[in-house]
Amino acid sequence: MKIPSIEPLLPIGPVGTINGFNNTEVRTVPVLLQEYExxxxxxxxxxxxxxxxxxxVRQVIAYDIIIVWYYIVNLERDYLLRLQVESDTFYLNLTLEGRTTLFYATQRLPIQVGRFHLLRVPAGSHDSLWEKGxxxxxxxxxxxDIVAALFPEKKFKGRWPIPIMEKVPTRFADVSVGIPVGATFQVNRILSNEQEGMKARILKESAAKEMMLLCFDLLHDYALTTKAVSRSQxxxxxxxxxxxxxxxxxxxTVPHLxxxxxxxxxxxxxxxxxMYxxxxxxxxxxxxxxKAKLLLQEDKAVSQVAMMVGFNKTSSFIRAFKQKTGTTPAAFKLQ
Structure with a gap:
């Protein structure tokens, strides 16, 4: 896929403005500033x-069937941001920091740290208010075509192709879902800068596609198991x-929750x-x-991992790990 010629996420003006700001009020440079290095x-x-x-701040890498975008947004005041795309497309959006609620026309789109959603975005410009933060x-x-192949049941609100009256972003199954531990591990691989060159591109592409499939599987399960659950629940x-x-x-503990x-x-x-x-x-x-599986892959000691995932006794951790995986943590490390 080619990187679009227009910037997908663009500030357009403070609340109450019509035409946004003048170009002279904005500085755009194709580099990272020192504080974001x-x-x-x-x-x-x-x-x-x-x-x-x-x-x-945005960083982007284009691959064959996906484009990976990483955004850092620091707003000094409530502001209108414009999501604009050249053609009908889909975004798997993982929120790593921040919380707000966006409104695209009549569509409500909660943004909350630790959650993800799959968003269908029609071609054009879509403005929404972002709170200071x-x-x-x-x-x-x-x-x-990739989304259509993986989600043939089309659980989006509305139809596809999108009629004119439905030209607003919509979420798959109208849900946002907690980011699974496995996907978090892949996110860290994508955001890493430990490797350079072709090896880095291949590792990041693999991580992005594996993360996409993990999230898709979870979304599919949600669509099947949450039909009887209200939105508030x-x-x-x-x-x-x-x-x-x-x-x-x-x-x-359950009482604490x-x-x-x-x-x-x-x-x-x-x-x-x-639901689960x-x-x-x-x-x-x-x-x-x-989470223990990920930590064990980092070659941490079994006793250390046990403490890091909430087990006071290593023996209890080993027993629970074997019940869930069929093998011991030590044997898992050697795989």
Whole structure:
């Protein structure tokens, strides 16, 4: 895929403006500024846009069926940003930092750290209000035929091709989902600058495509298991799942989750069983083991990994790991 000739995410003006700002108020340079150099991604093409609104930094790498975009957005005030694309396309959007709610015409699009969604974006310009703050997003732009092949049931709102009256961005199954541990590992590989040249391109392409498939599988499962769950319930359980994923190194109890998220034990158990196919306790264990697999691949000691994923005793960790994977942590490290 070729990098589009227009900038996909562009600041256009403060709240209440009609024509946006003059070009003289914006500085655009094809480099990373010094303060963002530590965020450099090897083999990615950089662009920095600065103005009275703040700073938008993007880096992009184009591959055969996908384009990987990494955005760092720092806004000094509430501002309108324009999402613009040359042709109907799809974005797998992972929010790594920040939280707000965007509105594209009648479509509500929550943006929250630790979640992802698959967005169908019609050709043209789509303006939305972003609240003052800092955001980091990793986006994978995917060819339409690839999405059609992987999601033949077309769970998007509306039809495809998109009629004129439906020319607004829409989410697959109208959900955002917690980023799985395996996908987080691939995100870190994409954002790394430890390798250079062709080796870096190949490693990042592999990581981006594996991350895409992991997220697609999870979205497909959600579409099948959340039909009877209301949007408010869905968002509540997703918040619980994100919290669990961010606190795997501490003791997480059901009473603590119920108190923190103001939800009854019965509803919490029932919701997790319907959405994830296992009890909340089993879900916590599963997430601990998935994170442990990644840490073991980094050649960390078994006892160290046990503590890092919330087990007070190494023996308990080994027993839980073997129950979930069929092998011991030590044997897994040797694979």
């Amino acid at each position: 530590k965020c450099r991604i090897s083999e990615a093409a950089p662009m920095t846009i600065q103005g009275e609104f703040g700073t938008v 800092s955001y980091r997003m990793l986006q994978v732009q995917i060819r339409q 869905l968002e509540r359980f997703e918040e619980v799942a994100v919290y669990i994923g961010n606190h795997l190194d501490i003791d997480i 119920c108190e923190k998220f103001h939800i009854s034990r019965t509803r919490l158990y029932d919701g997790f069983q319907r 196919g296992e009890s909340v306790h089993e879900y916590i264990i599963s997430q601990r083991i998935e």
